[in-house]
Amino acid sequence: MNLFAEIRGLVLDTLTAMTAEGALPAGLDFAAVAVEPPRDAAHGDMATNAAMVLAKPAGMQPRAIAEALAARLVADPRIMLAEPAGPGFLNLRLAPVVWQGLVAQAITAGAGFGRSTLGQGQKINVEFVSANPTGPMHVGHVRGAVFGDALARLLDFSGHAVTREYYINDGGAQVDVLARSAFERYREANGLSPEIREGLYPGDYLIPVGEALKAKYGTSLLDKPESDWLVDVRLFATEAMMAMIREDLALLDVHMDVYSSEKALYGTGKIEAALAELDRQGLIYKGVLEPPKGKTLEDWEPREQLLFRSTAHGDDVDRPVQKSDGSWTYFAPDIAYHFDKVQRGFDALIDILGADHGGYVKRMKAAVAALSGGRVPLDIKLIQLVRLFKNGEPFKMSKRAGTFVTLRDVVEQAGADVTRFVMLTRKNDAALDFDFAKVLEQSKDNPVFYVQYAHARICSVLRRARDAGIAVDDATLLNADLTRLDHKAELDLAKKIAEWPRLVEIAARGHEPHRVAFYLYELASDLHGHWNRGNDDTSLRFVQEGDVAATQAKIALARATAVVISAGLGILGVKPLDEMR
RNA sequence: GGCCCCGUAGCUCAAUUGGAUAGAGCACUCGCCUUCUAAGCGAGUGGCUGCAGGUUCGAGUCCUGCCGGGGUCACCA
Numbered sequence: 260m261n262l263f264a265e266i267r268g269l270v271l272d273t274l275t276a277m278t279a280e281g282a283l284p285a286g287l288d289f290a291a292v293a294v295e296p297p298r299d300a301a302h303g304d305m306a307t308n309a310a311m312v313l314a315k316p317a318g319m320q321p322r323a324i325a326e327a328l329a330a331r332l333v334a335d336p337r338i339m340l341a342e343p344a345g346p347g348f349l350n351l352r353l354a355p356v357v358w359q360g361l362v363a364q365a366i367t368a369g370a371g372f373g374r375s376t377l378g379q380g381q382k383i384n385v386e387f388v389s390a391n392p393t394g395p396m397h398v399g400h401v402r403g404a405v406f407g408d409a410l411a412r413l414l415d416f417s418g419h420a421v422t423r424e425y426y427i428n429d430g431g432a433q434v435d436v437l438a439r440s441a442f443e444r445y446r447e448a449n450g451l452s453p454e455i456r457e458g459l460y461p462g463d464y465l466i467p468v469g470e471a472l473k474a475k476y477g478t479s480l481l482d483k484p485e486s487d488w489l490v491d492v493r494l495f496a497t498e499a500m501m502a503m504i505r506e507d508l509a510l511l512d513v514h515m516d517v518y519s520s521e522k523a524l525y526g527t528g529k530i531e532a533a534l535a536e537l538d539r540q541g542l543i544y545k546g547v548l549e550p551p552k553g554k555t556l557e558d559w560e561p562r563e564q565l566l567f568r569s570t571a572h573g574d575d576v577d578r579p580v581q582k583s584d585g586s587w588t589y590f591a592p593d594i595a596y597h598f599d600k601v602q603r604g605f606d607a608l609i610d611i612l613g614a615d616h617g618g619y620v621k622r623m624k625a626a627v628a629a630l631s632g633g634r635v636p637l638d639i640k641l642i643q644l645v646r647l648f649k650n651g652e653p654f655k656m657s658k659r660a661g662t663f664v665t666l667r668d669v670v671e672q673a674g675a676d677v678t679r680f681v682m683l684t685r686k687n688d689a690a691l692d693f694d695f696a697k698v699l700e701q702s703k704d705n706p707v708f709y710v711q712y713a714h715a716r717i718c719s720v721l722r723r724a725r726d727a728g729i730a731v732d733d734a735t736l737l738n739a740d741l742t743r744l745d746h747k748a749e750l751d752l753a754k755k756i757a758e759w760p761r762l763v764e765i766a767a768r769g770h771e772p773h774r775v776a777f778y779l780y781e782l783a784s785d786l787h788g789h790w791n792r793g794n795d796d797t798s799l800r801f802v803q804e805g806d807v808a809a810t811q812a813k814i815a816l817a818r819a820t821a822v823v824i825s826a827g828l829g830i831l832g833v834k835p836l837d838e839m840r
Numbered sequence: 841g842g843c844c845c846c847g848u849a850g851c852u853c854a855a856u857u858g859g860a861u862a863g864a865g866c867a868c869u870c871g872c873c874u875u876c877u878a879a880g881c882g883a884g885u886g887g888c889u890g891c892a893g894g895u896u897c898g899a900g901u902c903c904u905g906c907c908g909g910g911g912u913c914a915c916c917a
Binding site: 263295296297298299302306308311312314321344345346347348350428430431432433521547549550551552556559564566574575576578579582583586588589593614615616617618619641644684685686688689690692701702704705706712715716719720723724758761762765768769774780781784787788790791792793794797801802838839 | 841842843844845846852853854855856857859860861862863864865866872873875876877878879880881882896897898910911912913914915916917
């Protein structure tokens with residue numbers, strides 16, 4: 260239940276009534292009327308812009324509308340005060356009983372508090388990671404994996420039917436390289452010295468693949484030409500890599516619903532079908548592209564290629580779908596793949612790509628726009644890179660894989676929860692510094708710890724109350740006399756909790772999970788602040804000696820805070836802690 | 841050169857999708873532990889939101905043009 264939406268409903272009803280009474284001209288559009296928390300708490304609990312938005316179309320002074328609206332709103336028991344302010348805002352102050360009731364709502368809803376029906380069950384596909392199956396996940400994949408998974412959780416929480424999907428890039432030349440690299444390890448397993456030539460993958464992670472190949476094929480492949488073993492070894496090695504990738508992702512608690520293979524699109528007619536659909540729309544033609552301006556390519560030569568008229572849907576130039584040797588470009592099967600997603604009935608698609616793929620965005624959007632008849636929106640989130648540090652020094656590590664920091668390295672150093680949280684404390688399109696020393700620091704400088712500590716403190720209070728023989732189970736708390744929560748500091752904390760359902764919707768609408776992390780930090784800050792107020796004013800402590808009723812009311816507030824922290828961390832994929840140890 | 845992203849306090853970043861006097865943390869200054877966890881809290885200092893125009897009741901946010909940083913640019917995925 261979004262309290263802001265509820266009050267907006269009240270405002271709209273009131274405006275409608277005013278129209279009926281002739282206090283407002285008929286036919287006004289209320290769509291732009293908003294009810295929001297004001298930036299400055301001194302302005303009240305909520306503010307509506309109704310008077311400003313309606314002044315011009317109504318041909319009235321904002322002030323006059325605001326005053327008329329205010330006079331009617333205060334008749335509602337939820338509205339304690341309504342006063343026009345500034346250029347025409349109407350500031351609202353809500354009755355304490357609203358906030359007290361909200362505490363009960365949060366406890367009742369528990370982990371589901373803030374769940375929204377915003378998505379209306381809309382089917383939405385989140386494609387992320389989609390790394391080449393040629394080795395373990397490395398640090399560059401971590402942020403995209405965490406972001407995609409958190410976004411999926413956020414969309415699920417806000418009422419969407421989410422599918423997490425991984426597109427296996429197993430159709431290109433790099434999986435042939437993988438096969439040859441694995442074959443050398445297979446020779447090595449048979450006692451021969453491997454020839455890891457330039458361009459092959461040198462990583463140790465292929466040694467067990469070579470041994471597995473030996474277990475399966477013995478020595479039978481050793482003397483055969485590549486053409487005899489390439490297909491089998493490639494399949495074997497690719498599957499081994501995918502198994503490893505799944506394990507890596509599981510370390511971060513990331514689990515895909517669907518794995519789609521690029522290679523599987525070849526030979527099925529799906530690529531041809533997708534291009535035929537584009538062709539039917541007159542978007543496929545043979546042509547020669549202009550050389551890129553301002554950049555000299557020595558080996559440039561005019562080439563006639565099969566092109567997709569992506570410029571018809573907002574791209575800057577048309578894009579080749581076929582190489583000069585007649586084989587498909589990477590783009591062609593990806594078009595087919597997105598066509599497949601459209602045909603599977605998704606209402607919206609999201610792709611999460613590295614920022615270095617920014618040049619790919621327009622053409623993919625163009626393809627989806629054409630193939631779905633403009634019905635299915637595609638949002639592409641570009642993930643900026645992560646710079647690793649340790650105590651402020653650039654961090655390089657190369658144990659297992661030889662040349663790069665792996666996902667496993669990061670998780671083993673920092674832990675999954677810390678890694679996930681930190682990766683989500685920045686907008687996706689801003690670069691992020693990840694310092695192994697700082698993220699493990701146990702101080703308020705570290706947002707992960709800070710939020711966890713707030714949750715642990717609340718659990719500590721609950722334990723203390725139980726030790727004192729006070730019942731604090733949810734059912735009891737719901738029956739507590741919440742009107743005892745009458746102090747401004749307590750109501751302020753309840754107000755922060757009230758923002759949660761609204762924040763979920765804003766974050767979900769914008770595909771911006773980082774907002775959850777920032778909100779949790781603010782909520783934790785409010786909790787810590789309130790906690791310390793108990794130092795000076797013992798009447799604000801959660802546990803009140805000799806007053807069970809007051810204790811239960813105050814602990815209900817603490818419990819509601821914990822519920823929100825827990826729900827928020829759930830979206831980030833981080834486990835709340837009951838104690839800090 | 842084209843396109844995309846970024847530019848906000850000394851530093852790292854937010855800013856409720858166009859709202860009121862632009863907010864946090866760090867750093868700096870000053871306070872708070874016989875106390876439900878001081879692993880914390882409070883107060884203060886700090887801004888021409890890169891620059892210049894435009895749109896409107898109102899712009900960090902939208903539009904145009906510059907400046908600076910990053911990414912990317914036909915037969916790589």
